[in-house]
Amino acid sequence: MSDNKLTAEVAETKPAPPSRWNVALNEILSGSIIISILSVVLALVVGAILIVLVDPKVATASGYFFARPLDTLGSMWDSASGAYSSLFQGAIYNFRRPDFASGIRPFTETLNFAAPLIVAGLGVALAFRVGLFNIGGRGQMLIAAACAGYVGFAFDLPPVLHLVVAIAAGLAGGALWGGIVGLLKARTGAHEVIVTIMLNYVAFYLVSYMLRTPGLLQAPGSNNPKTAPINPNAILPDLLGTTYNLNFGLIIVIALTVLVWWILSRSSLGFQFRAVGENPNAARVAGIRVDRMYIYAMLLSGGLVGMAGIIQVLGTVPSGFSSGIDAGIGFDAITVALLGRARPWGVFFAGLLFGAFKAGGFAMQAAEGIPIDIVLVVQSLIVLFIAAPPLVRALFRLPTPLGEHKPVSLRKPKLKAVAR
Amino acid sequence: MSVTTTNSNNASSAASGANSPSQVIVREKEAIRSWKAPISFAVFAALGVVLFWILGRDAVSNFRLSTDTDVIQLASVDLPTQLTGIVISLALILITAYSFWLSVVKRPTPIWVVTVYGVLFMVGFLTWAGAGESILVPGLLLGAVGLSIPLIFGAMGGIISERVGVVNIAIEGQLLAGAFVSAVVASVTGNAYLGLIAAMAAGMLVSFVLATFSIKYLVDQVIVGVVLNVLVLGLTSFFYSSILTENSSLLNSPPRFDRIEIPLLSQIPIVGPVLFRQTLIVYLMYIIVAVVAYALVKTKWGLRLRSVGEHPQAADTVGINVYMTRFWNVSLAGAIAGIGGAYFTLGSVGSFQKDMTAGAGFIALAAVIFGRWDPIRALLAALLFGFATNLQSVLAIIGSPVPSEFMLMLPYVVTIIAVAGFVGKVRGPAASGKPYIKG
Known part of the structure; x- marks a missing residue:
């Protein structure tokens, strides 16, 4: 490359600073908001394709595609739009109801599903920020649920106190189960991924044992592996009266989101957490007790994930629980934390979105006969697309923001003759 | 001058190495005294003593070593549950002691000791759990x-x-x-x-x-x-x-x-x-x-x-x-x-x-x-x-x-x-x- 050309290029790439309008447009088009929206759209499109693929009506219509092609297209549209409209009506607002009060009920269901997802997601996200991967959500939820549930049905305390004691017991259980991981990691260097996976199984079998043993968790006079109903004094109160399922757990979750935000971005502990997460060696040199941070982080993470179990036991199903009480939330929480990019408010909205999918998914299954598993597909695709902005940009031909890595070319580089 | 690699002589060899410029290589070999293996051994040995010895059950455990279709038929083995438990508990304690001694002299516990220990513990456990019963070993494996x-x-x-x-x-x-x-x-x-x-x-x-x-x-x-x-x-x-x-x-x-x-x-x-x-x-x-x-x-x-x-x-x-x-x-x-x-x-x-x-x-x-x-x-x-x-x-x-x-x-x-x-x-x-x- 000759010098003239080089200077010409420099002059080209550094013209007068771009106008503010251009900068703003570039930021909107390449920023994370539009990427997030486009990711959701893309995932929904893929979901629609899958729904259409397996619909028997579409298959029948495509049998005479060449005779009447519009029939196929029409049934495809019916299939996809029917699915998504029932998803929406199951998650946000049901237009078939006469008044607003009953039409908005699906949205309260969404909030109800979202509350444990958010708080468990916060726990996983907090561990992420310290560089720990907490796959132990299931175990932490089960132990917390068992502790809170036991206090909830076996004790007899005055109204508010009972609820507080039950929640405290659950938090202690979850924190203990997470804290074991932190302690082992700090003291012996045991890999947290292994230990959390193993503790999931330990917790599951421990709770299963207690559920079928009279005097521990099993309901008196019963042979089923199920607990007695929770004492009314320990049940999370309804927020909007008895017509809605929404309970006080949502308020706790919002408060905890603020608390986690404050811990991570405003407190000295959070600063140390993030320092360890960025680079544990540098943090150690800077005088941060890395080992202690691991323990504290796992205690907090376990407690937060445990809160999801507490909400399940004391709020969602207060009529007694069995070993399936975690309902897969411990694993969903990982996806929620990833979608929220391990930021407290990001997790909050990711949890809301996933709660909506869960509420709507059940409605869709009931109304259209579409397996709820499609929700898993759409959720995971959303996270996948959001995690890879270059892919979404390439699909929609959006500009690449300055200062970001271009995707790596996997093709073999061609040998260039370099004149020296 | 010979190159010293043993741990106890590390300091002296380093010192003598500094004195004599003829020595070229000093292999520093840090010995780490780790108590993890002996402590884990001790935990399992204690468990073994409690289960196999103190809670030992007076019966006979039967191990069948071959299925009926095998060409070479091995006789099944009868182990007296309590006695086997005591013998295995003692063996576990001995291995634990050996591992402690290895740690005292700053040597790691070799992998074969861990394997032998694990197999012994398993045999002890199977004998204890299968008291008065018969276990088909090939089926288990x-x-x-x-x-x-x-x-x-x-x-x-x-x-x-x-x-x-x-x-x-x-x-x-x-x-x-x-x-x-x-x-x-x-x-x-x-x-x-x-x-x-x-x-x-x-x-x-x-x-x-x-x-x-x-x-x-x-x-x-x-x-x-x-x-x-x-x-x-x-x-x-x-x-x-x-x-x-x-x-x-x-x-x-x-x-x-x-x-x-x-x-x-x-x-x-x-x-x-x-x-x-x-x-x-x-x-x-x-x-x-x-x-x-x-x-x-x-x-x-x-x-x-x-x-x-x-x-x-x-x-x-x-x-x-x-x-x-x-x-x-x-x-x-x-x-x-x-x-x-x-x-x-x-x-x-x-x-x-x-x-x-x-x-x-x-x-x-x-x-x-x-x-x-x-x-x-x-x-x-x-x-x-x-x-x-x-x-x-x-x-x-x-x-x-x-x-x-x-x-x-x-x-x-x-x-x-x-x-x-x-x-x-x-x-x-x-x-x-x-x-x-x-x-």
């Missing part, structure tokens, strides 16, 4: 191998992928995809071999996504792995519920592989029926483990793979294409894990069920880390998990004295103690999990 096979394939996939520098959390997804696709393809074509090839393709497809996102789009590898697991679970469950259940005779009734008996080898007592009366997939597993274990350290392929995983920049400098090496080896890892998935359908159960891998991929991941990213150690770890899982089902049949939930818990508790005690701070491949950006 056969079930254990059967449960280990998908774990071993998954672990091999995990090792190749991580040694080349891409964290593979997606083992679960690769297994599940392999199981699903192999069931469907084998059912439609009526050919189990085509099903096996399709399973490899399916595992590879999952790997393509993992590789593309983590290498090309620089997405965090853990995120891609976790999400891929959910995606594959969602896709397979969706198609299972919507298509497979309605047309199960057409789409979900694959032929299974036949057991192939290897002449002579299958007649070896105890080992023969367990290892050499198996399906094609199991023999494939022996070959793959041997090849991976050898090739990883002895061939050009293995050297390149490890160098890309440890220090991609250095590998790039000497002309290895980091991206392509990573991409194709991650794909290979997916294909191997896919075979493990095919074992679920074509090797054991037959038809595909929703979420039929049920966390096996995560156990395989644990085996990778437990085995310190080494194929042979990971194989042993996977066998341990398989054995422990099968042990509880055998004990459930003969009626174990402890609640079955605690038996089910045992393998996981042992793993935690082992990871905390013996494995300790494991160091994975240095560049594993880090995207490589050329520049």
